[in-house]
Amino acid sequence: MGSTMEDPVITLNGLTKRYGDLVAVDRLSLTIRRGEIFGLLGPNGAGKSTTILMMLGMTEPSEGSAVVCGVDPTRQPILVKKKVGYLADDVGFYDDMNAVENLMFTARLNGIPDEEGRKEADRLLEQVGLTEAKFKKVGTYSRGMRQRLGLADVLIKRPEVIILDEPTLGLDPEGIKELMQLIRRLSRQEKITVLLSSHQLHQVQEVCDRVGLFVRGKLLAQGDVESLANQLFPDEKVEIRFRLSQSPDTLIEEIRGLEHAISLQHDAGSDEWIMRAHADISPQIAELVVNHKVQLLSLKQKTFGLDEIYLRYFEGSEAS
Numbered sequence: 644m645g646s647t648m649e650d651p652v653i654t655l656n657g658l659t660k661r662y663g664d665l666v667a668v669d670r671l672s673l674t675i676r677r678g679e680i681f682g683l684l685g686p687n688g689a690g691k692s693t694t695i696l697m698m699l700g701m702t703e704p705s706e707g708s709a710v711v712c713g714v715d716p717t718r719q720p721i722l723v724k725k726k727v728g729y730l731a732d733d734v735g736f737y738d739d740m741n742a743v744e745n746l747m748f749t750a751r752l753n754g755i756p757d758e759e760g761r762k763e764a765d766r767l768l769e770q771v772g773l774t775e776a777k778f779k780k781v782g783t784y785s786r787g788m789r790q791r792l793g794l795a796d797v798l799i800k801r802p803e804v805i806i807l808d809e810p811t812l813g814l815d816p817e818g819i820k821e822l823m824q825l826i827r828r829l830s831r832q833e834k835i836t837v838l839l840s841s842h843q844l845h846q847v848q849e850v851c852d853r854v855g856l857f858v859r860g861k862l863l864a865q866g867d868v869e870s871l872a873n874q875l876f877p878d879e880k881v882e883i884r885f886r887l888s889q890s891p892d893t894l895i896e897e898i899r900g901l902e903h904a905i906s907l908q909h910d911a912g913s914d915e916w917i918m919r920a921h922a923d924i925s926p927q928i929a930e931l932v933v934n935h936k937v938q939l940l941s942l943k944q945k946t947f948g949l950d951e952i953y954l955r956y957f958e959g960s961e962a963s
C-alpha cells in the first residue's frame with residue numbers, strides 16, 4: 644500500500660453551504676490524513692451534519708470543494724459512497740432479520756460474494772462483540788447493540804473512511820465508552836480513517852487523534868487536544884493555586900519572577916495564590932517556598948483543556 648499517516652484522505656477547501664441567508668458551513672478548509680481519527684466537535688446546529696452530507700455527495704456545496712478518497716463527491720456521489728462508510732445516529736436495519744442476515748444483505752449490495760460475505764460477517768460480529776446475539780432478530784437489539792452492528796455494517800464493505808455522525812446519541816455512559824473504544828480499536832486494526840462528529844467533548848477527547856472545533860459554521864481551531872488548548876488559550880496554559888503559612892514579599896517576588904510565569908494574584912476569600920503560567924512550574928514554586936522556610940499548605944495545578952474550551956466557546960452558542 645505504501646500509504647502513510649501523512650496522506651490526505653479528505654481535503655475540504657473553502658467548503659461553504661448556504662440555505663437562503665443562513666450560512667450553515669462557512670469556508671471550511673480541513674485536511675484529514677490516512678489512518679487518523681478526527682473529531683468534528685461542535686454544538687447542535689454548528690453545521691457538522693451539513694458538512695458530512697457534502698462530503699458524501701448528498702448535498703451540493705454553495706462554494707468551495709471537497710475531495711474524499713480522491714473523489715469529488717458532488718460529481719461522483721455513487722463512487723464516494725463505495726469508498727466511505729457512513730454511520731448515522733440511528734441505523735436502519737431489517738428488524739425481522741438477524742444480524743448475520745442484515746450484514747450479508749449489505750455485503751450483497753456491495754458485490755461481495757455470499758461465501759466471503761458470511762465469513763466477513765462472522766469476523767466483524769466477533770469484533771463488535773455480537774457473536775452471541777448474531778442469530779437474534781435485530782428488532783430485539785438494544786440501542787448500543789444496534790450501533791455496534793452499525794459499525795460492522797459500515798465495515799463490511801471495506802471502506803477507506805468511515806464517517807460517524809453522533810454515533811453515541813442515546814447510549815448510556817457505559818455504552819458510549821464501549822463504542823468509542825471499539826471505534827478506536829477497529830480504526831487502528833483495519834487502518835481506517837475515521838471522521839467522528841459529536842457535541843460531547845469527553846468522548847472526542849478520549850478517542851480522537853485530532854479535533855476540529857466547529858461553531859456556527861466556522862472552524863475555530865484544529866489540532867490535537869493540547870495544541871487546541873494552546874491555540875485558544877495562548878496566555879494561560881496552566882493555573883497553579885497554592886496556600887502559604889506566610890507570604891513574605893521576597894518570596895512572592897521570586898515566585899513572580901519564575902520563568903514561564905504570567906501573573907500571580909492573591910485571592911483573599913480562599914487565601915490562595917493563583918499563578919497563571921505558560922508551563923507547569925509547581926515544582927519550582929514548591930522549591931522556592933521551602934527555601935524561604937515557609938510552609939506550603941496546599942498546591943494544586945490544572946491545565947486548560949477541552950473543558951475550558953467547551954465552556955468558553957460552546958455554552959450558549961447552541962443554535963437550536
Ligand SMILES: Nc1ncnc2c1ncn2[C@@H]1O[C@H](COP(=O)(O)OP(=O)(O)OP(=O)(O)O)[C@@H](O)[C@H]1O
Binds near residue numbers: 691693694962963
Ligand atoms: N435543509 C436545510 N434547510 C435549511 N436550513 C438547514 C438545512 N439543513 C440544515 N440547516 C441549518 O443549517 C445549520 C447547520 O445544521 P447542521 O444540521 O449541519 O448542524 P449540526 O452541527 O449537524 O447540528 P446537529 O447536531 O443538530 O445536526 C442549522 O442552523 C440548521 O438549521
